[in-house]
Amino acid sequence: RAKMSLVFPDNFQHILRVMNTNIEGQRKIMYALTEIRGVGRRYANLCLKKAEVSLNKRAGELTEDEVKRVVTVMQNPRQYRIPDWFLNRQKDPKEGKFQQILSNGLDNSLREDIERLKKIRAHRGIRHYWGIRVRGQHTKTTGRRGKTVGVAKKH
DSSP states (O other), X not given: OOOOOOOOOTTOOSEEEETTEEEESSXXXXXXXXXXXXXXXXXXXXXXXXXXXXXXXBGGGOOHHHHHHHHHHHHOGGGGTOOGXXXXXXXXXXXXXXXXXXXXXXXXXXXXXXXXXXXXXXXXXXXXXXXXXXSSXXXXXXXXXXXXXXXXXXX
């Protein structure tokens, strides 16, 4: 049985730079976009449909115009009628907005949230500060690595 090989068109880009992230040109565009932080498969799929880009294309086959359209849809989801429940930042505590946070903004917002919890001395904030489990896991026997452990045995 003969193997199929990928024949690259003339304007094929092996690596794209989109939103401070390197994207492999050989992958299908929907899966390639998931390299960007804050973009999952379903969000990538929806953005490509709203930007009217074919899902059958490889990432390297996209034109500059198509890439710009996809980025615009991803950054302004509400203008393209993407529902609020689809977004990863709903009712932001600071501004009260619904938005999709991508790449570097994701790290910043996570850090700000943890700092806010520490500042108001919430239970979760205190546990973050102490460096122990936050989400209600048992800690009596697990998660001991990195901490000093009890009493050393005598020889």
